[in-house]
Amino acid sequence: MKGLSRYLTLRQRCVRNFSVQIGKGPNAKDLKIDGIKDIIAVASGKGGVGKSTTAVNLAVSLAKKCQLKVGLLDADVYGPSIPLMMRLRGKPEVSIDKKMIPIENHGVKCMSMGSLVDVGAAIVWRGPMVMKALEQMTRGVNWGTLDVLVVDMPPGTGDAQISISQRLQLSGAVIVSTPQDVALLDARRGVKMFSQVNVPILGLLENMSYFKCPKCGEPSDIFGKGGARKTAEEMGVQFLGEVPLEVGIRSSSDEGVPIVVSDPESAVSHAYGDVAEKVANILDELAKQQQFRPEIVL
Numbered sequence: 001m002k003g004l005s006r007y008l009t010l011r012q013r014c015v016r017n018f019s020v021q022i023g024k025g026p027n028a029k030d031l032k033i034d035g036i037k038d039i040i041a042v043a044s045g046k047g048g049v050g051k052s053t054t055a056v057n058l059a060v061s062l063a064k065k066c067q068l069k070v071g072l073l074d075a076d077v078y079g080p081s082i083p084l085m086m087r088l089r090g091k092p093e094v095s096i097d098k099k100m101i102p103i104e105n106h107g108v109k110c111m112s113m114g115s116l117v118d119v120g121a122a123i124v125w126r127g128p129m130v131m132k133a134l135e136q137m138t139r140g141v142n143w144g145t146l147d148v149l150v151v152d153m154p155p156g157t158g159d160a161q162i163s164i165s166q167r168l169q170l171s172g173a174v175i176v177s178t179p180q181d182v183a184l185l186d187a188r189r190g191v192k193m194f195s196q197v198n199v200p201i202l203g204l205l206e207n208m209s210y211f212k213c214p215k216c217g218e219p220s221d222i223f224g225k226g227g228a229r230k231t232a233e234e235m236g237v238q239f240l241g242e243v244p245l246e247v248g249i250r251s252s253s254d255e256g257v258p259i260v261v262s263d264p265e266s267a268v269s270h271a272y273g274d275v276a277e278k279v280a281n282i283l284d285e286l287a288k289q290q291q292f293r294p295e296i297v298l
Ligand SMILES: Nc1ncnc2c1ncn2[C@@H]1O[C@H](COP(=O)(O)OP(=O)(O)OP(=O)(O)O)[C@@H](O)[C@H]1O
Pocket: 044, 046, 047, 048, 049, 050, 051, 052, 053, 054, 076, 079, 081, 155, 207, 208, 243, 244, 245, 246, 247, 249, 250, 251, 253, 254
């Protein structure tokens, strides 16, 4: 009953916040994954804005700074980048109960299609196959107990994103955008898509906010300034913070050691840490709201 009441609470919140029509979703009882408290999506309406980079640094910060038990699911089946960014080696072993054991690194349990197929293999699948694979990569995994499972979503707002949002009973979504208008337009679509499937928006994060010259330290607003903060205000969602465009973020990702691990005292790592704390607090707040709400008996 607790799960159902939570599902209803989240639906009610979304209706209040966004005044959307509630569509018929799957039964909440079928959606719960044993042992996982919260599942959150890191998403963007547009590709290449730094969603995976954010998912990785957020997951590691939630584990290291907020001391939570964290998992990371790479739901970008066609273009998995988590094995590279988290330096995952080998393939997942299978436990006695025939479930896959996630590969752990940097304090986070990870699951990705990139760890299941040979390096460089092209995934050429139609939608239903992808959903089947994602089902295996969530319910077919021995996650143990997790406070948060961070889901690196595929880019866009199509069928796959809607199905994942509905099947995983998300507690909320973090939307990543760069500051330029075209990316923000897509971020707005992302916010709307999640509201339509009754998933609360935890906040909007601006990536590549400005470029800090490695030589002179001068910041330049190459994609514009303040766009995501303004969009967040206009849409009534929380602004989670800014992450600059920095060579170190890219190079540490490519080396498989996220910047929050390779340079934990950098300004960027502190920015990711602040985002993680905000996200953890919002999740706590959502859980409290659900606790003090009267149960709805059907
Ligand atoms: N703040 C940043 N500073 C420097 N490089 C960055 C930053 N954010 C992301 N990148 C780099 O930009 C590239 C794209 O980032 P990433 O893969 O995280 O984007 P994505 O939105 O997940 O892409 P896709 O849509 O293809 O999944 C990567 O090479 C990454 O290292």
